[in-house]
Amino acid sequence: MKYYLCYKDNLTTIHLKMAMYLTSLIAFTALILIPDLWFFMKMKKHHFYPWFRLLSLVPGFLFILSFFYIRFGLVYNSSYQVTAGISWILFAFSVIYTPKVLYIVFYYINHSFNRIFNAKTRIFRIIGFALSVYLVTFLFYGVVVTRDDFYLKTQYIYVDELPRNFDGYKIAVFADLHLGNWNNRHKIMEPIITLLNEGKPDIIVFGGDLINNYENETAGWEPYFRRLKARQGMYAVLGNHDYGDYTKWKTKEEKEENLDKTKRNIRNLGFRLLLNEHVELVKGSDTITLAGVENYGSGHFENHGDLTAALKGTRPERKKILISHDPNQWDEEIATRKKDIFLTLSGHTHAGQIGITNSKIHLSPAAIIYPKWDGLYSQGNQYLYVNRGAGYVGIPLRLGVPPEITLVVLKRKK
DSSP states (O other): OOOOOOOSSOHHHHHHHHHHHHHHHHHHHHHHHHHHHHHHHHHHHTTOOHHHHHHHTHHHHHHHHHHHHHHHTOTTOOOHHHHHHHHHHHHHHHHHHHHHHHHHHHHHHHHHHHHHHTOOOOHHHHHHHHHHHHHHHHHHHIIIIITTOOEEEEEEEEETTOOGGGTTOEEEEEOOOOGGGGTTOGGGHHHHHHHHHHTOOSEEEEOSOOOSSOGGGGTTOHHHHTTOOOTTOEEEOOOGGGGTTTSOOSSHHHHHHHHHHHHHHHHHTTEEEOSSEEEEEEETTEEEEEEEOOOOOTTTSOOOOOHHHHHTTOOTTSOEEEEOSOTHHIIIIITTTOTTEEEEEEOOSGGGSBOEESSSOEEOGGGGTOSSOSEEEEETTEEEEEOOOSSOOSSSOOBSSOOEEEEEEEEEOO
């Protein structure tokens, strides 16, 4: 569940976003009522105890109350703990109602098969039940095992005419922590710290979405971030969540104050925050430019990115690396247009949090919106690397796409 507040004098936009939210609320309610009533009638037909039938309706009733309270009772919520709690409500909803719907679908497949072929099989119902059990097991596995199963991926990138002193240059990349979701479980940073420091990086890059909404989500995390080590510093950009767009604010000034404090907090964690600006990375007698843009938006969010401003004053012939939270910016503004940007580092997609990735299959729901959603992409002599992120949003799980820390190693192409 996400909240929006538009400060533009555009009532059509406001009404559209509100209507979209009410539509999702109606959809959730239907997904509860239809399966619950279906199972209720089936239990009545098979003479289940009345108290048991009524008891089966209790979870759905509680979910409906929760969703309506989230919609109408948390208008100006200011607690990230509440946001974290909503994630678990969504998980519980998925665990209960996804298998219910799946079983009903296979029930009617079985019914149709019997009528068409004049058969009396129950095989499809058995398959539906088995898939439902498997799905629930899989969801719990995604929460208990793979959600926090951080790993380090080393990615070599071979660059034409890379300055010689940058041959072997190491960039540790992570993104999308969404700290509020961890609800003060600060120890979750321990494996992340180990993996980031393991490769002895020259710089550490954070690709945006440090928080969900609120600046105080960073409280208590400072000692952990201060343990990160990089020879030439740590750099960060803002992601779409860092602007506080996913909650309602009483005033525009309150939202702006939250954003200002978020920027301050990121700097206090040890990062140089790049807000449509750049720095020069010097190694020996060679220099490359590191630029960072604010969130690009790509039509889904408000656009704060200004690539022209970020590159203003840079030398055209100098090799450049760009940090951009949204990977869609690479196709739309960088590839083939900005030849001097040889590498773009992004996050944002979480690899959909559910996916299949191996040598032959590369699938995720993220691909619907983000054609480049995970790993390395190239076009000519330009590269995009999309980090899977270390945290999560929505349902607190990861399936097939565990959270990733990336060590990018630049190599001079021979």
